[in-house]
Amino acid sequence: MGRTYLFECPKCGYRAKVAGGTERGVHFAVQTVLCHECKELHDAVTAWKPVVPGLTAMSGGSAQLKAARKPLPAAPSFLAALNRLPPTGTKRLKWVHFKPACPVSARHRIREWQSPDKCPKCGCFLEGNAIPFRIWD
Ligand SMILES: [Zn+2]
Numbered sequence: 145m146g147r148t149y150l151f152e153c154p155k156c157g158y159r160a161k162v163a164g165g166t167e168r169g170v171h172f173a174v175q176t177v178l179c180h181e182c183k184e185l186h187d188a189v190t191a192w193k194p195v196v197p198g199l200t201a202m203s204g205g206s207a208q209l210k211a212a213r214k215p216l217p218a219a220p221s222f223l224a225a226l227n228r229l230p231p232t233g234t235k236r237l238k239w240v241h242f243k244p245a246c247p248v249s250a251r252h253r254i255r256e257w258q259s260p261d262k263c264p265k266c267g268c269f270l271e272g273n274a275i276p277f278r279i280w281d
């Protein structure tokens with residue numbers, strides 16, 4: 145189970161909906177990163193468990209399995225990962241791991257961000273909401 149929190153800057157009003165560190169669900173894991181180029185917090189997908197739709201142990205489907213096992217060119221975005229929750233009867237594959245990267249561009253310089261940590265705009269400490277904004281699998 146992963147959780148997304150709303151963080152707010154008391155000084156400049158910057159708001160971000162991020163995990164605030166590492167969170168791992170059933171299908172993917174994220175790491176909150178601060179991008180020095182975007183001056184934003186992002187949730188970078190660091191691990192991802194691909195699923196093969198409609199593939200069961202009995203039906204075979206080796207072509208589908210092969211396609212799903214092909215390495216992804218880049219980590220999926222948080223929303224893409226969130227929207228890809230599998231229907232029932234799908235086969236789960238192994239975890240694929242990614243280096244945390246900015247979802248806007250993998251060439252941006254980032255650092256890992258772990259709450260309590262600073263605002264990417266003004267450097268003030270962000271205030272995290274105690275109640276998760278969103279809970280995902
Ligand atoms: Zn700020």
Ligand SMILES: [Zn+2]
Pocket residue numbers: 179180181182183246247248249252
């Ligand atoms: Zn960036």
